[in-house]
Amino acid sequence: MRLLYIDGRECTTCSLSFLDSWKLYENILQKYNIGVTLVVLTTRRQDVIDILKSFKINFPFVFDNGGKFRIMNDEIFKVAQDGIFVFDKNKNVIFTGSPIVSEEKWNSFVKLVKE
Secondary structure (H helix, E strand, O other), X not given: OEEEEEEOOOOHHHHHOOHHHHHHHHHHHHHOOXXXXXXXEOOXXXXXXXXXXXXXXXXXXXXXXXXXXXXXXXXXXXXXXXXXXXXXXXOOEEEEOOOOOOHHHHHXXXXXXXX
């Protein structure tokens, strides 16, 4: 499962602005059937919905009410401090960080999730 955790408490728009870059990789994500789910911590729900629509982002998303997801998965966030991680069925983190920061990181990400 691929999760992007977004802490939008300070600035929802700022926190979501990097998602526009993911659009460049959407075709590859679809080609390899790589699903991404957004988990968003914010009190500004409508802003999130509006931003996702404006970027034409079709990832499923859920709101982290009161930060419960983060609290329940505290060990994961110690490893994946930026909130972007892939974990296996046993909740072991097997990839951290944004795969779109470099071609090398992207290739590692695609190879891992194709397996």
